[in-house]
Amino acid sequence: MRKKPKIAVIGAGASGCFAALQIYDELQGLCDIQIFEKSKEPLSKLKISGGGRCNVTHNLFDPELLSMRYPRGNKELRWAFESFSPSDTITWFQKRGVTLKAEADGRMFPTTDSSETIINCFLDELKSKKIPIHFEQGLVGIYPNQIPDVNLNQKNGFRVLWEGGFEENFGTVVIATGSNRKVWSILEKLGHKIITPVPSLFTLTLENTDLVELTGLVVPNSEIKILPKGKPQSGPMLITHWGLSGPCALRLSAWEARTLFEADYKVDLSVNWIGGEKTQNVEEIYLSKKEKTPGDKLVPDPLWKLPNRFWEWILNESKIQPNKRYSDISKSEIRNLCLILTQTKLRMVAKGVFKEEFVTAGGVSRKDIQFQTMESKKTPGLFFTGEVIDVDGVTGGFNFQNAWTTATIAARGIRKTIVI
Structure with a gap:
C-alpha cells in the first residue's frame, strides 16, 4: 500500500497556513502535510496587520478593478481573482464562524476588531486537521531527487535540508516564506530568477x-x-x-x-x-x-x-x-x-x-511561475504562494488577498499532480 503524499509547506505565515488548509481540503485529507517555520511563532504579520485588527481583505469584488491595485502582478492576478476572490475569502471565514465587516474605505476586518480572531481560526483549523507546524526550522536547501520514490505517490520529489543537519523527503514543496533573501538564494540555485527586492509601502x-x-x-x-x-x-x-x-x-x-x-x-x-x-x-x-x-x-x-x-x-x-x-x-x-x-x-x-508592516517589490520572477497552478516552470513539484513572488499590492487588505488567492490556486494545482 502506498503512503500518503508528503507535502512540505515552508513558512507559517498567512499564505503558508492557508495553503496547507486548502491542500488538505483539495486532497480530502488523504495527505501528510507539514508546515516548517524559521521563527518561534506563526502568523506574525496577521497579528500586527491593521493596527492589531487584521485587515483580511478588501470589498472590491470586480477582478479587473481589484487587479489594478497591484503595482506588480496585476496581469497575472486578473485571472487568478476569477478563481478565488474577496467574496470567496469572506465565505471561507464565514463557514468557520468568523464574520467580516467592511469599513468606509473598503478595508475588511473581523467584526471583533481583533487579529486574534483570525489567528485562532487558522490555528484551530490546523489542529482539527492534524497539520503540524515545526518551529525554529531554518531552511538550508531543497534538492530535487533524481530517482522517483514510488512511496511518495508523486513526482521524483525533493530532499529538504534544515539547519542542524535534519533532512526529509517530500513529494511536493510549497514556498510561502514571504520576503526572505536566504530562501531566494536557495531558489536561485534551482534556476529561478529573483527580481531584486526593494521596499514598498512606506x-x-x-x-x-x-x-x-x-x-x-x-x-x-x-x-x-x-x-x-x-x-x-x-x-x-x-x-x-x-x-x-x-x-x-x-x-x-x-x-x-x-x-x-x-x-x-x-x-x-x-x-x-x-x-x-x-x-x-x-x-x-x-x-x-x-x-x-x-x-x-x-x-x-x-x-x-x-x-x-x-x-x-x-x-x-x-x-x-x-x-x-x-x-x-x-x-x-x-x-x-x-x-x-x-x-x-x-x-x-x-x-x-508604515507602522510595522513591511512589503517588498521583488521576489521570484513571475515568468518562472505557471499562474494557473502556481507551480514552478523550472522545478516541477515546487509551488509558490504570497509575497515570495514578485507580486505586491497597495495598502488596504490587497496583499493578504494575494496570499489567499495564490495559496488556493497552488492547492488546486497540487491536486492535479497527485493521484490519490
Whole structure:
C-alpha cells in the first residue's frame, strides 16, 4: 500500500497556513502535510496587520478593478481573482464562524476588531486537521531527487535540508516564506530568477517644511507624483511630523517603489491638494468670483473639504492674508494661490516606516511561475504562494488577498499532480 503524499509547506505565515488548509481540503485529507517555520511563532504579520485588527481583505469584488491595485502582478492576478476572490475569502471565514465587516474605505476586518480572531481560526483549523507546524526550522536547501520514490505517490520529489543537519523527503514543496533573501538564494540555485527586492509601502520623509506643523491633519482628496513625469496617485493624504503618509503617499511608494529606490529616496514631488483639479480651471473659478462677488471673503470650495488649519497654511504659502476679500486680491495672488493648491513642490529626502508592516517589490520572477497552478516552470513539484513572488499590492487588505488567492490556486494545482 502506498503512503500518503508528503507535502512540505515552508513558512507559517498567512499564505503558508492557508495553503496547507486548502491542500488538505483539495486532497480530502488523504495527505501528510507539514508546515516548517524559521521563527518561534506563526502568523506574525496577521497579528500586527491593521493596527492589531487584521485587515483580511478588501470589498472590491470586480477582478479587473481589484487587479489594478497591484503595482506588480496585476496581469497575472486578473485571472487568478476569477478563481478565488474577496467574496470567496469572506465565505471561507464565514463557514468557520468568523464574520467580516467592511469599513468606509473598503478595508475588511473581523467584526471583533481583533487579529486574534483570525489567528485562532487558522490555528484551530490546523489542529482539527492534524497539520503540524515545526518551529525554529531554518531552511538550508531543497534538492530535487533524481530517482522517483514510488512511496511518495508523486513526482521524483525533493530532499529538504534544515539547519542542524535534519533532512526529509517530500513529494511536493510549497514556498510561502514571504520576503526572505536566504530562501531566494536557495531558489536561485534551482534556476529561478529573483527580481531584486526593494521596499514598498512606506511613508515619505520631507525636507524641512512647515507643513509638518499640521501633523495629524488629513487632506481628503489629494494627488501626488514624482517630478518631472511620474504617474500621479490619489487618495487621502495624512500629514505627519516627518512628512506624508495615508493612502495617497503609500500608493506612490508602492507604484514608484523601484524608481524611489534607484533615486535613494531623494526626489522632487508635486502635490495637488484638491485631487485632479487643473490649475487653469481653479484660477478661472476664482477670477470669476472676483468679478461677480468682489465683497465675498476668499474661501476654498466646500467640495474640497479642506481642514481650516490647512487652508490657513495654503494662504500663508500663497502670501495672502487671512480674511481678505476678492476685491483686495490681485490676479497674480490668485494665480499663486492656485499653483499652491494644485502644484505644491516638496522635496522627499528619505523613506519612513508604515507602522510595522513591511512589503517588498521583488521576489521570484513571475515568468518562472505557471499562474494557473502556481507551480514552478523550472522545478516541477515546487509551488509558490504570497509575497515570495514578485507580486505586491497597495495598502488596504490587497496583499493578504494575494496570499489567499495564490495559496488556493497552488492547492488546486497540487491536486492535479497527485493521484490519490
